[in-house]
Amino acid sequence: MSSQAPKTPSPQDPRFAIIVAGGSGTRMGADRPKQFLKLRGEPVLVHTLRRFAAPELHVQRLVLVLPADQLAVWQELHQRYAPELAHEVVSGGATRWASVRQGLARLKEYSAGVVAVHDGVRPLTPLSVIESTYAAARQHGAAVAAVAPKDSVRGLSATGSYALDRSRLRLVQTPQCFELELLRRAYQLPELPTFTDDASVVEDLQHPIHLVPGDYRNLKITTPEDLLLAEALLG
Numbered sequence: 001m002s003s004q005a006p007k008t009p010s011p012q013d014p015r016f017a018i019i020v021a022g023g024s025g026t027r028m029g030a031d032r033p034k035q036f037l038k039l040r041g042e043p044v045l046v047h048t049l050r051r052f053a054a055p056e057l058h059v060q061r062l063v064l065v066l067p068a069d070q071l072a073v074w075q076e077l078h079q080r081y082a083p084e085l086a087h088e089v090v091s092g093g094a095t096r097w098a099s100v101r102q103g104l105a106r107l108k109e110y111s112a113g114v115v116a117v118h119d120g121v122r123p124l125t126p127l128s129v130i131e132s133t134y135a136a137a138r139q140h141g142a143a144v145a146a147v148a149p150k151d152s153v154r155g156l157s158a159t160g161s162y163a164l165d166r167s168r169l170r171l172v173q174t175p176q177c178f179e180l181e182l183l184r185r186a187y188q189l190p191e192l193p194t195f196t197d198d199a200s201v202v203e204d205l206q207h208p209i210h211l212v213p214g215d216y217r218n219l220k221i222t223t224p225e226d227l228l229l230a231e232a233l234l235g
Protein backbone atom coordinates (compact mmCIF):
# COMPACT_ATOMS: atom_id res chain seq x y z
CA MET A 1 0.00 0.00 0.00
CA SER A 2 1.52 3.36 -1.05
CA SER A 3 1.64 6.16 1.53
CA GLN A 4 1.92 8.82 -1.20
CA ALA A 5 -0.89 11.38 -1.29
CA PRO A 6 -2.98 11.06 -4.49
CA LYS A 7 -2.02 13.54 -7.21
CA THR A 8 -4.64 16.15 -8.09
CA PRO A 9 -5.88 15.42 -11.64
CA SER A 10 -4.89 18.18 -14.07
CA PRO A 11 -7.56 20.18 -15.97
CA GLN A 12 -6.43 18.31 -19.11
CA ASP A 13 -7.11 15.03 -17.37
CA PRO A 14 -10.51 15.47 -15.71
CA ARG A 15 -12.38 12.86 -13.71
CA PHE A 16 -16.05 12.03 -14.30
CA ALA A 17 -18.45 9.64 -12.60
CA ILE A 18 -21.58 7.94 -13.87
CA ILE A 19 -23.68 6.57 -11.02
CA VAL A 20 -26.14 4.06 -12.44
CA ALA A 21 -29.39 3.87 -10.49
CA GLY A 22 -31.82 3.17 -13.31
CA GLY A 23 -32.93 -0.27 -12.07
CA SER A 24 -36.17 -1.28 -10.39
CA GLY A 25 -34.80 -3.64 -7.72
CA THR A 26 -36.87 -6.75 -8.48
CA ARG A 27 -34.70 -9.03 -6.31
CA MET A 28 -35.15 -6.70 -3.34
CA GLY A 29 -38.92 -6.93 -3.70
CA ALA A 30 -39.52 -3.62 -1.89
CA ASP A 31 -42.28 -1.09 -2.51
CA ARG A 32 -39.82 1.24 -4.29
CA PRO A 33 -36.51 0.92 -6.15
CA LYS A 34 -33.83 -0.20 -3.67
CA GLN A 35 -31.64 2.85 -4.37
CA PHE A 36 -34.30 4.92 -2.54
CA LEU A 37 -34.58 2.67 0.54
CA LYS A 38 -33.31 4.10 3.80
CA LEU A 39 -29.92 3.22 5.18
CA ARG A 40 -29.18 4.83 8.55
CA GLY A 41 -31.97 7.33 7.91
CA GLU A 42 -30.93 8.41 4.41
CA PRO A 43 -31.61 6.97 0.94
CA VAL A 44 -28.96 4.48 -0.24
CA LEU A 45 -28.30 6.73 -3.24
CA VAL A 46 -27.46 9.72 -1.05
CA HIS A 47 -24.71 7.69 0.65
CA THR A 48 -23.33 6.64 -2.73
CA LEU A 49 -23.35 10.12 -4.27
CA ARG A 50 -21.70 11.65 -1.18
CA ARG A 51 -18.72 9.36 -1.65
CA PHE A 52 -18.14 10.43 -5.24
CA ALA A 53 -18.69 14.10 -4.34
CA ALA A 54 -15.88 13.97 -1.74
CA PRO A 55 -13.60 16.91 -2.60
CA GLU A 56 -10.40 14.85 -2.38
CA LEU A 57 -11.50 12.75 -5.38
CA HIS A 58 -11.74 15.82 -7.66
CA VAL A 59 -14.65 14.48 -9.71
CA GLN A 60 -15.57 17.23 -12.16
CA ARG A 61 -18.96 15.94 -13.36
CA LEU A 62 -21.22 13.59 -11.42
CA VAL A 63 -23.90 12.10 -13.68
CA LEU A 64 -26.75 10.21 -12.02
CA VAL A 65 -28.82 7.81 -14.15
CA LEU A 66 -32.36 7.16 -12.84
CA PRO A 67 -35.47 5.31 -14.05
CA ALA A 68 -37.38 7.72 -16.29
CA ASP A 69 -40.47 7.44 -14.07
CA GLN A 70 -38.59 8.23 -10.84
CA LEU A 71 -37.13 11.66 -11.62
CA ALA A 72 -39.68 13.53 -9.51
CA VAL A 73 -39.25 11.11 -6.61
CA TRP A 74 -35.51 11.70 -6.64
CA GLN A 75 -35.92 15.47 -6.91
CA GLU A 76 -37.85 15.43 -3.66
CA LEU A 77 -35.39 13.09 -1.89
CA HIS A 78 -32.45 15.18 -3.06
CA GLN A 79 -33.98 18.40 -1.77
CA ARG A 80 -34.87 16.78 1.53
CA TYR A 81 -31.69 14.86 2.33
CA ALA A 82 -28.79 16.36 0.40
CA PRO A 83 -29.56 19.65 -1.36
CA GLU A 84 -25.84 20.45 -1.28
CA LEU A 85 -24.98 17.51 -3.55
CA ALA A 86 -24.26 18.87 -7.04
CA HIS A 87 -25.00 16.38 -9.81
CA GLU A 88 -26.89 16.07 -13.08
CA VAL A 89 -29.69 13.65 -13.76
CA VAL A 90 -30.27 11.55 -16.89
CA SER A 91 -33.04 9.03 -17.64
CA GLY A 92 -31.83 5.44 -17.89
CA GLY A 93 -32.69 2.55 -20.19
CA ALA A 94 -34.10 -0.96 -19.97
CA THR A 95 -30.76 -2.56 -19.01
CA ARG A 96 -27.70 -1.46 -17.04
CA TRP A 97 -25.81 -1.26 -20.37
CA ALA A 98 -28.44 1.13 -21.79
CA SER A 99 -28.31 3.24 -18.63
CA VAL A 100 -24.51 3.58 -18.81
CA ARG A 101 -24.84 4.59 -22.47
CA GLN A 102 -27.28 7.34 -21.51
CA GLY A 103 -24.89 8.57 -18.83
CA LEU A 104 -21.96 8.59 -21.25
CA ALA A 105 -23.94 10.67 -23.75
CA ARG A 106 -24.05 13.42 -21.12
CA LEU A 107 -20.22 13.68 -21.34
CA LYS A 108 -20.11 14.05 -25.12
CA GLU A 109 -18.21 17.34 -25.16
CA TYR A 110 -15.11 15.78 -23.57
CA SER A 111 -12.41 13.82 -25.35
CA ALA A 112 -9.93 13.32 -22.48
CA GLY A 113 -10.21 12.16 -18.91
CA VAL A 114 -11.13 9.14 -16.85
CA VAL A 115 -14.70 8.09 -16.12
CA ALA A 116 -15.86 5.89 -13.24
CA VAL A 117 -19.01 3.83 -13.61
CA HIS A 118 -20.45 2.91 -10.23
CA ASP A 119 -23.60 1.14 -9.06
CA GLY A 120 -25.89 3.52 -7.19
CA VAL A 121 -26.58 0.61 -4.85
CA ARG A 122 -22.99 0.34 -3.60
CA PRO A 123 -23.13 2.94 -0.85
CA LEU A 124 -20.16 1.79 1.25
CA THR A 125 -17.25 2.00 -1.18
CA PRO A 126 -14.15 3.30 0.62
CA LEU A 127 -12.73 6.48 -0.94
CA SER A 128 -9.33 4.75 -1.12
CA VAL A 129 -10.81 2.15 -3.51
CA ILE A 130 -12.36 4.87 -5.70
CA GLU A 131 -9.07 6.81 -5.77
CA SER A 132 -6.94 3.78 -6.62
CA THR A 133 -9.33 2.67 -9.38
CA TYR A 134 -9.25 6.13 -11.02
CA ALA A 135 -5.43 6.20 -10.75
CA ALA A 136 -5.06 2.70 -12.22
CA ALA A 137 -7.35 3.55 -15.17
CA ARG A 138 -5.15 6.59 -15.90
CA GLN A 139 -2.22 4.20 -16.15
CA HIS A 140 -3.80 1.13 -17.77
CA GLY A 141 -6.87 2.48 -19.60
CA ALA A 142 -9.30 0.16 -17.81
CA ALA A 143 -9.33 -0.69 -14.09
CA VAL A 144 -11.88 -2.49 -11.99
CA ALA A 145 -12.17 -3.10 -8.24
CA ALA A 146 -12.31 -6.78 -7.30
CA VAL A 147 -11.88 -9.09 -4.31
CA ALA A 148 -10.85 -12.73 -3.91
CA PRO A 149 -13.63 -15.23 -3.14
CA LYS A 150 -13.60 -16.39 0.48
CA ASP A 151 -15.68 -19.52 -0.12
CA SER A 152 -14.83 -22.52 -2.26
CA VAL A 153 -16.31 -22.21 -5.73
CA ARG A 154 -17.81 -24.87 -8.00
CA GLY A 155 -18.89 -24.77 -11.62
CA LEU A 156 -22.03 -26.45 -12.88
CA SER A 157 -21.92 -29.38 -15.30
CA ALA A 158 -24.53 -31.59 -16.97
CA THR A 159 -23.90 -34.32 -14.38
CA GLY A 160 -23.41 -32.20 -11.27
CA SER A 161 -20.59 -29.82 -10.42
CA TYR A 162 -16.81 -29.51 -10.41
CA ALA A 163 -14.28 -27.66 -8.26
CA LEU A 164 -12.81 -24.40 -9.53
CA ASP A 165 -9.41 -23.03 -8.51
CA ARG A 166 -10.51 -19.99 -6.49
CA SER A 167 -6.98 -18.57 -6.42
CA ARG A 168 -7.56 -17.76 -10.12
CA LEU A 169 -10.96 -16.12 -9.59
CA ARG A 170 -12.01 -12.64 -8.47
CA LEU A 171 -15.40 -11.15 -7.57
CA VAL A 172 -15.90 -7.96 -9.51
CA GLN A 173 -17.22 -4.78 -7.92
CA THR A 174 -17.62 -1.22 -8.98
CA PRO A 175 -16.17 1.39 -9.44
CA GLN A 176 -15.00 0.43 -12.89
CA CYS A 177 -12.86 3.22 -14.36
CA PHE A 178 -11.84 3.83 -17.96
CA GLU A 179 -10.20 6.34 -20.24
CA LEU A 180 -13.26 8.18 -21.52
CA GLU A 181 -12.58 7.54 -25.21
CA LEU A 182 -12.08 3.82 -24.60
CA LEU A 183 -15.39 3.47 -22.79
CA ARG A 184 -17.14 5.52 -25.47
CA ARG A 185 -15.79 3.25 -28.23
CA ALA A 186 -16.85 0.15 -26.30
CA TYR A 187 -20.38 1.45 -25.83
CA GLN A 188 -20.72 2.05 -29.58
CA LEU A 189 -20.75 -1.74 -30.09
CA PRO A 190 -24.11 -3.53 -29.97
CA GLU A 191 -25.26 -4.82 -26.59
CA LEU A 192 -24.62 -8.56 -25.94
CA PRO A 193 -26.42 -10.77 -23.39
CA THR A 194 -23.01 -11.60 -21.85
CA PHE A 195 -22.47 -8.00 -20.69
CA THR A 196 -22.90 -7.95 -16.91
CA ASP A 197 -20.67 -4.95 -16.24
CA ASP A 198 -18.56 -2.33 -18.01
CA ALA A 199 -15.41 -4.44 -17.98
CA SER A 200 -17.17 -7.08 -20.10
CA VAL A 201 -18.17 -4.36 -22.59
CA VAL A 202 -14.62 -2.95 -22.85
CA GLU A 203 -13.15 -6.45 -23.09
CA ASP A 204 -15.06 -6.85 -26.34
CA LEU A 205 -12.54 -4.37 -27.81
CA GLN A 206 -9.78 -6.82 -26.73
CA HIS A 207 -8.58 -4.25 -24.19
CA PRO A 208 -7.07 -5.78 -21.02
CA ILE A 209 -8.78 -5.04 -17.71
CA HIS A 210 -6.51 -4.19 -14.81
CA LEU A 211 -7.77 -5.36 -11.40
CA VAL A 212 -7.43 -3.15 -8.32
CA PRO A 213 -7.98 -4.40 -4.75
CA GLY A 214 -11.64 -3.81 -3.89
CA ASP A 215 -13.10 -4.12 -0.42
CA TYR A 216 -15.37 -6.71 1.21
CA ARG A 217 -17.41 -3.85 2.69
CA ASN A 218 -18.21 -2.63 -0.84
CA LEU A 219 -21.56 -4.44 -0.83
CA LYS A 220 -24.03 -4.29 -3.67
CA ILE A 221 -27.47 -3.91 -2.11
CA THR A 222 -29.37 -6.61 -4.01
CA THR A 223 -31.58 -8.59 -1.58
CA PRO A 224 -33.04 -7.67 1.85
CA GLU A 225 -30.18 -9.13 3.93
CA ASP A 226 -27.70 -6.82 2.12
CA LEU A 227 -29.49 -3.85 3.63
CA LEU A 228 -29.13 -5.33 7.13
CA LEU A 229 -25.43 -5.93 6.52
CA ALA A 230 -24.96 -2.39 5.22
CA GLU A 231 -26.70 -0.98 8.31
CA ALA A 232 -24.34 -2.96 10.52
CA LEU A 233 -21.23 -1.92 8.57
CA LEU A 234 -22.20 1.76 8.68
CA GLY A 235 -22.86 1.57 12.41
Ligand SMILES: Nc1ccn([C@@H]2O[C@H](COP(=O)(O)OP(=O)(O)OP(=O)(O)O)[C@@H](O)[C@H]2O)c(=O)n1
Binds near residue numbers: 020
Ligand atom coordinates in the same frame (compact mmCIF):
# COMPACT_ATOMS: atom_id res chain seq x y z
N1 LIG B 1 -31.86 -0.70 -16.41
C1 LIG B 1 -30.99 -0.59 -15.41
C2 LIG B 1 -30.72 -1.68 -14.55
C3 LIG B 1 -29.82 -1.51 -13.51
N2 LIG B 1 -29.24 -0.31 -13.32
C4 LIG B 1 -28.38 -0.09 -12.16
O1 LIG B 1 -27.28 -0.98 -12.16
C5 LIG B 1 -26.90 -1.28 -10.81
C6 LIG B 1 -26.73 -2.78 -10.60
O2 LIG B 1 -27.93 -3.43 -10.99
P1 LIG B 1 -28.83 -4.35 -10.06
O3 LIG B 1 -28.24 -4.52 -8.72
O4 LIG B 1 -29.18 -5.54 -10.85
O5 LIG B 1 -30.14 -3.40 -9.86
P2 LIG B 1 -31.63 -3.65 -10.33
O6 LIG B 1 -31.68 -3.87 -11.79
O7 LIG B 1 -32.39 -2.51 -9.78
O8 LIG B 1 -32.01 -4.96 -9.51
P3 LIG B 1 -32.76 -6.27 -10.01
O9 LIG B 1 -31.85 -6.94 -11.02
O10 LIG B 1 -32.96 -7.08 -8.78
O11 LIG B 1 -34.08 -5.82 -10.62
C7 LIG B 1 -27.97 -0.68 -9.90
O12 LIG B 1 -27.48 0.48 -9.27
C8 LIG B 1 -29.10 -0.39 -10.85
O13 LIG B 1 -29.92 0.70 -10.46
C9 LIG B 1 -29.50 0.76 -14.18
O14 LIG B 1 -28.94 1.84 -14.01
N3 LIG B 1 -30.37 0.59 -15.22
Ligand SMILES: C[C@](O)(CO)[C@H](O)COP(=O)(O)O
Binds near residue numbers: 220222
Ligand atom coordinates in the same frame (compact mmCIF):
# COMPACT_ATOMS: atom_id res chain seq x y z
C1 LIG C 1 -21.64 -4.30 -12.17
C2 LIG C 1 -21.67 -5.33 -11.08
O1 LIG C 1 -22.04 -4.76 -9.85
C3 LIG C 1 -20.28 -5.92 -10.90
O2 LIG C 1 -20.31 -6.89 -9.91
C4 LIG C 1 -22.63 -6.46 -11.40
O3 LIG C 1 -22.21 -7.13 -12.56
C5 LIG C 1 -24.06 -5.99 -11.54
O4 LIG C 1 -24.87 -7.14 -11.71
P1 LIG C 1 -26.44 -7.08 -11.63
O5 LIG C 1 -26.93 -8.45 -11.99
O6 LIG C 1 -26.86 -6.01 -12.60
O7 LIG C 1 -26.78 -6.76 -10.22
